Amino acid sequence: MPFIPHTDAEVRAMLAAIGAASIEELFDEIPRELHAENFAAIPEGVPEMALMRLMSERARADGHYLNFIGAGAYEHHIPAAVWQIATRGEFYSAYTPYQAEASQGTLQVLYEFQSMMASLTGLEVCNASLYDGASALAEAVLAAVRAQGGARRVLVPRSVHPFYRDCVRAIVRNQGVEIVELEYSRETGATALEALSSAKGAIAAVVAPQPNFFGVLEPVDEITDWTHAHGALAIGLVNPLALALVKPPGEWGGAGADIAVGEGQPFGAPLSGGGPYFGFMCARQALVRQMPGRIVGRTVDAAGSPAFTLTLQAREQHIRRAKATSNICTNQGLMAIAATIHLALLGPSGLERTAACCRANTAALARRLAAIPGLRRRFSGAAFHEAVLSLPRAVAPVLEALGRERILGGFDLSRHYPELGHALLVCATETKTGDDIARFAAALERLLAGEKSC
Amino acid sequence: MLIFERSVPGRASGAQLPPAPGDAAPLPERLRRQRAPLLPEVSEMDAVRHYTRLSQMTFSIDTHFYPLGSCTMKYTPRAANAAAMAPEFLARHPLAHAETGQGFLGCLFELQEILKDLTGMAAVSLSPMAGAQGEFAGVAMIRAYHRARGDAARTEIIVPDAAHGTNPATATMSGCSMREVRTDRDGRIDLEALRALVGARTAGLMLTNPSTLGVFESGIKEVARIVHDAGGLLYYDGANLNAIIGRVKPRDMGFDVVHLNLHKTFATPHGGGGPGAGPVGVAPRLAPFLPIPLVARAGEGYRWADERDLPQTIGRLSAFMGNAGVLLRAYAYARLLGRSGLRRVADYATLNANYLMAELLRAGLELAYPRRRASHEFIITLKKLRDETGVSALDVAKRLLDKGVHAPTVYFPLLVPECLLIEPTETESKQTLDHFVGALREIAAEARADPQLVKSAPHSTPVRRVDEVRAAREPDLAWRGA
Numbered sequence: 001m002p003f004i005p006h007t008d009a010e011v012r013a014m015l016a017a018i019g020a021a022s023i024e025e026l027f028d029e030i031p032r033e034l035h036a037e038n039f040a041a042i043p044e045g046v047p048e049m050a051l052m053r054l055m056s057e058r059a060r061a062d063g064h065y066l067n068f069i070g071a072g073a074y075e076h077h078i079p080a081a082v083w084q085i086a087t088r089g090e091f092y093s094a095y096t097p098y099q100a101e102a103s104q105g106t107l108q109v110l111y112e113f114q115s116m117m118a119s120l121t122g123l124e125v126c127n128a129s130l131y132d133g134a135s136a137l138a139e140a141v142l143a144a145v146r147a148q149g150g151a152r153r154v155l156v157p158r159s160v161h162p163f164y165r166d167c168v169r170a171i172v173r174n175q176g177v178e179i180v181e182l183e184y185s186r187e188t189g190a191t192a193l194e195a196l197s198s199a200k201g202a203i204a205a206v207v208a209p210q211p212n213f214f215g216v217l218e219p220v221d222e223i224t225d226w227t228h229a230h231g232a233l234a235i236g237l238v239n240p241l242a243l244a245l246v247k248p249p250g251e252w253g254g255a256g257a258d259i260a261v262g263e264g265q266p267f268g269a270p271l272s273g274g275g276p277y278f279g280f281m282c283a284r285q286a287l288v289r290q291m292p293g294r295i296v297g298r299t300v301d302a303a304g305s306p307a308f309t310l311t312l313q314a315r316e317q318h319i320r321r322a323k324a325t326s327n328i329c330t331n332q333g334l335m336a337i338a339a340t341i342h343l344a345l346l347g348p349s350g351l352e353r354t355a356a357c358c359r360a361n362t363a364a365l366a367r368r369l370a371a372i373p374g375l376r377r378r379f380s381g382a383a384f385h386e387a388v389l390s391l392p393r394a395v396a397p398v399l400e401a402l403g404r405e406r407i408l409g410g411f412d413l414s415r416h417y418p419e420l421g422h423a424l425l426v427c428a429t430e431t432k433t434g435d436d437i438a439r440f441a442a443a444l445e446r447l448l449a450g451e452k453s454c
Numbered sequence: 455m456l457i458f459e460r461s462v463p464g465r466a467s468g469a470q471l472p473p474a475p476g477d478a479a480p481l482p483e484r485l486r487r488q489r490a491p492l493l494p495e496v497s498e499m500d501a502v503r504h505y506t507r508l509s510q511m512t513f514s515i516d517t518h519f520y521p522l523g524s525c526t527m528k529y530t531p532r533a534a535n536a537a538a539m540a541p542e543f544l545a546r547h548p549l550a551h552a553e554t555g556q557g558f559l560g561c562l563f564e565l566q567e568i569l570k571d572l573t574g575m576a577a578v579s580l581s582p583m584a585g586a587q588g589e590f591a592g593v594a595m596i597r598a599y600h601r602a603r604g605d606a607a608r609t610e611i612i613v614p615d616a617a618h619g620t621n622p623a624t625a626t627m628s629g630c631s632m633r634e635v636r637t638d639r640d641g642r643i644d645l646e647a648l649r650a651l652v653g654a655r656t657a658g659l660m661l662t663n664p665s666t667l668g669v670f671e672s673g674i675k676e677v678a679r680i681v682h683d684a685g686g687l688l689y690y691d692g693a694n695l696n697a698i699i700g701r702v703k704p705r706d707m708g709f710d711v712v713h714l715n716l717h718k719t720f721a722t723p724h725g726g727g728g729p730g731a732g733p734v735g736v737a738p739r740l741a742p743f744l745p746i747p748l749v750a751r752a753g754e755g756y757r758w759a760d761e762r763d764l765p766q767t768i769g770r771l772s773a774f775m776g777n778a779g780v781l782l783r784a785y786a787y788a789r790l791l792g793r794s795g796l797r798r799v800a801d802y803a804t805l806n807a808n809y810l811m812a813e814l815l816r817a818g819l820e821l822a823y824p825r826r827r828a829s830h831e832f833i834i835t836l837k838k839l840r841d842e843t844g845v846s847a848l849d850v851a852k853r854l855l856d857k858g859v860h861a862p863t864v865y866f867p868l869l870v871p872e873c874l875l876i877e878p879t880e881t882e883s884k885q886t887l888d889h890f891v892g893a894l895r896e897i898a899a900e901a902r903a904d905p906q907l908v909k910s911a912p913h914s915t916p917v918r919r920v921d922e923v924r925a926a927r928e929p930d931l932a933w934r935g936a
Binding site for chain 2: 001002003004005006010011013014015017018019020023026027028029030031033034035036039040041042043044045046047048051052054055056057058059060061062063064065067069071072073075077079081083085087088089090091092093094095096097099100101102103104105106108109110111112114115116118119120124125126128129131132133134135161163164166167169170171173174175176217220221243244245246247248251263270271272273274275276278288294295296297298299300301302303305307308309311312313314316317318319320321322323324326327328329330331332333334335337340341343344345346347348349350351352353354356357359360361363364382399400403408411430
């Protein structure tokens with residue numbers, strides 16, 4: 001019994017206290033016909049030693065790759081202290097901090113998290129995390145529609161991550177929210193401003209990604225001003241690391257964006273096959289009662305000392321039930337704790353230097369790859385840390401061939417953006433060296449030259 | 455003290471600075487950030503000490519008994535964490551092609567198979583990131599199913615009055631209206647009331663079984679018949695699966711869709727609020743609507759299945775693959791326990807709950823459903839204590855913190871006055887349960903002898919009773935500088 005501490009003598013004593021003859025008897029209110037015996041598809045248990053061997057063999061078989069894929073999940077250095085502290089049992093195995101007096105540690109970290117994210121986005125309030133960037137965008141769309149109280153049309157640029165758009169549609173569809181997609185300029189890769197003006201009817205909100213899926217920086221001032229001029233709310237979808245360099249959503253246009261959401265993964269979350277990451281949502285103070293999810297506030301205790309607690313819970317499902325702002329309950333608390341430690345260790349200078357390194361490394365990578373015969377950069381707009389390259393032939397087989405050399409060469413855009421032809425999205429974060437870039441470029445050049453001759 | 459208050463301008467954790475960046479075209483002026491964000495400037499040791507000390511101000515499973523009803527706070531095995539933190543798993547990019555991650559995909563595929571067998575369902579999607587997202591997926595699938603049959607008027611979701619708040623909130627989030635069905639004094643759904651509620655607008659019924667009242671809904675087959683006959687589907691909220699895992703399959707009870715909370719039943723960590731995972735399993739008729747991606751067989755290996763395989767899918771609920779790292783931990787847990795071990799979970803969770811219930815009754819506490827067996831949890835009501843002494847369930851909960859026990863769930867379910875919902879889980883020993891009984895006995899005595907002592911609790915935690923009213927009236931949600 002791996003984790004059950006009972007001895008036989010204790011079980012007998014406990015059954016005697018209950019007045020039952022056997023454990024089986026404790027299930028006597030369950031109708032006999034419902035008792036299942038056949039669980040043949042589940043293997044018998046193994047000791048920890050065998051489990052560790054099994055899992056590490058599988059992990060090793062997957063191996064290590066030199067990674068140049070970004071596309072919404074980024075390989076960054078994570079200080080060793082981040083997960084050594086975040087996996088301390090006190091953080092790792094605690095429940096949601098509903099009992100404030102027994103949860104001051106978790107609550108204070110989350111308050112610090114909210115403070116850091118609010119400052120980064122230039123907005124006043126932040127919640128204590130949502131599931132991920134894509135579902136956070138869906139929640140922002142729903143919050144905006146609720147706040148507007150009438151219009152149910154939301155404009156979303158096609159330069160937003162295609163999986164984010166899929167996720168938003170899946171989540172808002174049943175509430176009758178209409179998503180209208182906006183085209184991007186084939187030259188710059190940024191949202192075409194003329195696409196905005198062709199939008200018809202009353203609009204609840206407009207999403208502005210910064211940077212967008214192609215890594216291109218969007219004209220967020222113009223989009224925000226247009227949005228406000230049309231009585232709608234501006235939702236910034238941001239890579240939070242980019243905010244070390246680029247203007248925060250709260251300062252976009254004349255009045256600032258109303259809501260900022262994004263994927264927090266660049267702050268301390270390992271790639272880990274897709275999750276767990278965390279979404280964040282920041283907003284103007286006036287929208288705080290539309291926020292989904294938990295929020296921590298600073299207050300005092302009975303002795304007047306500073307103390308922290310979950311607050312404004314009248315928005316949430318356990319109080320408001322069918323009238324809650326969202327059904328979210330469990331969030332990504334531990335990831336937010338890790339992000340807070342990560343940001344404290346990087347500080348303002350470390351964060352800015354990391355962002356600048358990512359930008360410079362991707363620029364170097366794009367220059368080097370564009371020097372390969374037949375390759376060219378696709379977009380002219382200023383970029384953060386991703387770049388789109390046009391290849392002379394289909395991308396998928398090239399990526400597979402690179403995989404055999406233990407290189408992940410980027411994300412194939414052809415399925416989601418067929419109009420771009422053979423287009424490849426690449427990224428080089430601060431973790432990549434000049435040698436790494438040279439190895440990738442040499443392999444790609446060799447491969448394309450070789451393919452040509454056969 | 456906040457980390458910001460430890461900040462000294464110009465200080466940094468030098469080891470974390472990357473090398474000086476190479477050349478890049480300067481950002482256009484109008485796009486540039488002008489003022490640095492308010493992040494602390496501290497040394498690495500400052501940060502490590504600060505957050506280590508904060509961790510010490512938090513109750514957790516690793517430090518305290520945590521009998522939080524409906525939350526299944528069981529021991530979360532360290533091996534599961536170690537296995538999921540293998541460097542190759544951590545470094546895996548979600549968009550790397552499937553050939554580069556056969557070991558990872560194999561774990562997820564096998565987890566799908568294990569969950570199928572445990573629930574009796576035909577297919578499983580692991581992508582929902584928490585119980586509430588699993589609920590959303592379930593109701594969205596129910597709606598998609600009715601719509602695909604041209605039965606679009608079915609937009610009512612029925613939930614018991616004792617349901618978790620997520621159930622009605624999910625109904626709203628899925629564009630449905632919610633109708634409540636009442637429970638009788640033994641905690642069973644009132645079948646007559648249910649018959650009166652169902653009809654041509656019924657999309658489905660959401661139910662936890664054992665229910666949030668801590669008792670098994672023994673009339674479940676009849677409940678299923680009533681809902682199915684009216685054309686609705688049945689949704690199983692897996693919040694309480696720990697009570698019947700390895701003993702009863704939700705499909706056999708008549709459910710069409712189920713979500714599991716892996717952070718409860720499969721011992722993945724709660725992490726101070728998350729991340730969790732809420733996989734969904736479905737009967738054959740709902741399989742075409744499952745959320746993507748799924749892991750599918752491809753010859754000897756595995757691949758992702760997406761909307762090209764399931765054109766009727768309700769879609770993606772996350773950018774990538776849900777909380778993949780949580781899924782790996784759940785897989786590790788399932789392999790450690792295996793078929794027999796999973797069945798013992800329900801056995802010993804139920805034994806512990808019934809033992810605790812019997813002992814608390816002996817200690818003079820009042821049960822909400824005295825004629826019923828406990829499932830893996832049960833409810834006591836402190837109404838009498840409050841009437842006699844003025845000491846409320848909340849006061850008792852706070853005083854328990856002084857006795858080194860995390861409080862049970864209080865004031866839920868809403869229909870039982872002054873209630874404590876108590877769930878010990880299978881991983882607690884008889885000694886721990888006896889200590890808890892002793893603590894509650896002491897507190898009851900204190901409430902009679904010195905009620906103020908209990909009303910002003912806790913006394914030994916890092917802070918005294920927190921002023922939640924002020925927190926809500928004068929919201930201070932972010933530090934803005936000294």
